[in-house]
Amino acid sequence: MRNLVLLAAVAACITACSKAPEAVATPPVAKAASAAAPAHAGIAWVKPDGASLDAVFTQARADNKPVFLYWGAVWCPPCNQIKATVFNRPDFVERSRAFIPVYLDGDTPGAQKLATQFKVRGYPTTILFKPDGTELTRLPGEVDAVQYMQVLKLGMGATQPIKETLAAALSATDPAGAALKPDAWRLLAYYAWDTDEAQLLAKKDVASTVLQLAQKCPPQEVEAAARLRLRAIVVASQDTKSALDKTAALAQVQAILADPARARESTDILTNYANELVSVLTRNGSAQHAQLVADLGVALDRLASDQGLSKADRLGAVQAKVGLALQDMPKGGKTALAPELISQAQAAANQADQTTTDRYERQAVIPSAAHLLSDVGLIDASDAMLKAELPKAVSPYYHMLVLASNAKLRGDNAASLDWAEKAYVGSMGPATRMQWGSGYVQKLIELAPQDSARIEKAAAQVIGELDAAPETFYERNRRSLEKMGAQLVSWNTGGKHAAVVQKLTTQLDGVCAKLPENDSATQACKGVFAKSGKSAKKA
Numbered sequence: 001m002r003n004l005v006l007l008a009a010v011a012a013c014i015t016a017c018s019k020a021p022e023a024v025a026t027p028p029v030a031k032a033a034s035a036a037a038p039a040h041a042g043i044a045w046v047k048p049d050g051a052s053l054d055a056v057f058t059q060a061r062a063d064n065k066p067v068f069l070y071w072g073a074v075w076c077p078p079c080n081q082i083k084a085t086v087f088n089r090p091d092f093v094e095r096s097r098a099f100i101p102v103y104l105d106g107d108t109p110g111a112q113k114l115a116t117q118f119k120v121r122g123y124p125t126t127i128l129f130k131p132d133g134t135e136l137t138r139l140p141g142e143v144d145a146v147q148y149m150q151v152l153k154l155g156m157g158a159t160q161p162i163k164e165t166l167a168a169a170l171s172a173t174d175p176a177g178a179a180l181k182p183d184a185w186r187l188l189a190y191y192a193w194d195t196d197e198a199q200l201l202a203k204k205d206v207a208s209t210v211l212q213l214a215q216k217c218p219p220q221e222v223e224a225a226a227r228l229r230l231r232a233i234v235v236a237s238q239d240t241k242s243a244l245d246k247t248a249a250l251a252q253v254q255a256i257l258a259d260p261a262r263a264r265e266s267t268d269i270l271t272n273y274a275n276e277l278v279s280v281l282t283r284n285g286s287a288q289h290a291q292l293v294a295d296l297g298v299a300l301d302r303l304a305s306d307q308g309l310s311k312a313d314r315l316g317a318v319q320a321k322v323g324l325a326l327q328d329m330p331k332g333g334k335t336a337l338a339p340e341l342i343s344q345a346q347a348a349a350n351q352a353d354q355t356t357t358d359r360y361e362r363q364a365v366i367p368s369a370a371h372l373l374s375d376v377g378l379i380d381a382s383d384a385m386l387k388a389e390l391p392k393a394v395s396p397y398y399h400m401l402v403l404a405s406n407a408k409l410r411g412d413n414a415a416s417l418d419w420a421e422k423a424y425v426g427s428m429g430p431a432t433r434m435q436w437g438s439g440y441v442q443k444l445i446e447l448a449p450q451d452s453a454r455i456e457k458a459a460a461q462v463i464g465e466l467d468a469a470p471e472t473f474y475e476r477n478r479r480s481l482e483k484m485g486a487q488l489v490s491w492n493t494g495g496k497h498a499a500v501v502q503k504l505t506t507q508l509d510g511v512c513a514k515l516p517e518n519d520s521a522t523q524a525c526k527g528v529f530a531k532s533g534k535s536a537k538k539a
Contacts (some may be wrong), residue, residue, distance in 0.1 A: 051110030075395035084361035107429025209241035438484035468514035
């Protein structure tokens with residue numbers, strides 16, 4: 001999920017064997033799926049057609065192979081980044097022969113129901129399963145490709161699921177964590193906490209648990225210890241009751257930043273969560289704050305010029321530096337960014353544009369570069385880069401959302417809505433269209449609440465495209481609908497638009513009536529216009 005923090009603004013607009021002793025015949029479904037054209041040359045991707053992976057795991061048990069599950073979407077920038085930097089690596093292609101690689105696109109039939117079953121939400125999520133279906137670990141989509149391959153190797157060599165490893169690490173009978181081997185600590189340190197979805201821990205327990213891991217990790221495990229310490233600070237930003245020792249943590253972060261090797265190993269955390277590290281550990285205006293920002297700036301500059309990192313990683317380092325500067329600017333103030341920072345951002349964006357030739361990688365890099373230009377006030381340059389990319393982009397409708405965001409920054413609401421509408425019209429795939437359509441409705445309500453005819457037309461189109469099948473109301477689909485419903489209900493506060501909301505409710509009731517009576521999807525459908533704003537924000 002490269003550049004997760006910066007790309008969240010756009011998201012808001014739409015919202016790793018041997019043979020078994022006795023071979024088992026391959027089920028017809030698995031054979032048919034395996035015959036599908038591979039998503040990337042050399043990888044025998046299995047593409048499920050339907051809401052079941054039973055055939056896949058039957059084959060996995062027969063072959064005694066683990067299962068590698070990739071969950072993503074065609075348009076998703078971080079997904080395209082992992083395609084361009086990991087899936088096309090010869091060593092990944094070679095390793096894929098030791099597991100069953102499953103390619104699950106969010107727009108394929110049954111995908112959203114499978115997402116609920118396996119608790120995958122954010123694109124991309126990659127999970128390694130034992131042949132019997134037990135989840136081994138979730139792999140970090142943000143790390144450097146070389147690190148990803150190392151963690152994949154660790155996962156495939158693991159003797160127990162990550163859940164058991166976590167329990168062992170937290171064991172009261174082993175307060176120093178000495179019972180765990182170095183590889184186990186590295187798996188915990190590189191676990192994809194951002195896409196856990198309560199598989200290991202309830203959300204309320206993440207901050208305290210990661211803090212315990214950071215405290216128990218033996219200091220000689222320097223790489224794992226550094227990542228866990230940084231991760232503990234990041235999750236503390238989401239927990240007001242965190243027991244984090246900020247003085248000790250600040251000293252630890254400064255030691256990590258001063259060590260180029262340690263900082264590079266945590267590139268993903270430093271680039272995606274620089275603001276959180278600063279806001280948790282220091283008070284704005286203090287000497288400690290200024291020093292930490294300066295130390296981070298030095299480390300980020302090293303990463304931005306590290307030719308061993310991907311273009312997205314280097315660009316992300318500059319984005320993080322700009323984010324720190326923007327965080328320190330007074331709200332509503334007229335303070336300008338430093339000219340040298342603007343020049344650095346412009347040079348980084350232009351270099352990314354000029355040197356990125358892989359079209360999958362461009363789907364990840366160009367929106368980020370455009371965001372960077374916008375963040376430093378170069379909105380016209382951002383627009384020009386995006387418009388030039390539209391004819392050759394993997395999924396241009398994603399870029400259109402950035403154009404809509406740029407227009408909004410200018411105060412041109414009409415242009416912002418036009419780009420959002422074009423993005424919806426151009427979007428492809430049922431889950432994607434639902435997400436883009438509901439996002440367009442929400443943007444209409446935000447920027448043109450008086451245009452009830454346009455809002456009604458857009459919402460009616462979203463509902464009109466719903467397939468009256470249970471899988472339509474799972475995972476991202478359900479959340480998109482609930483969020484749209486909550487916004488429409490809020491728009492109708494005081495009954496100002498009762499007639500419109502009633503027509504839309506009646507239209508949706510017609511879809512709900514075609515669903516199986518006792519299926520949970522029916523209740524989800526009927527609850528679209530009953531969900532509170534609080535529920536919708538969880539999407």
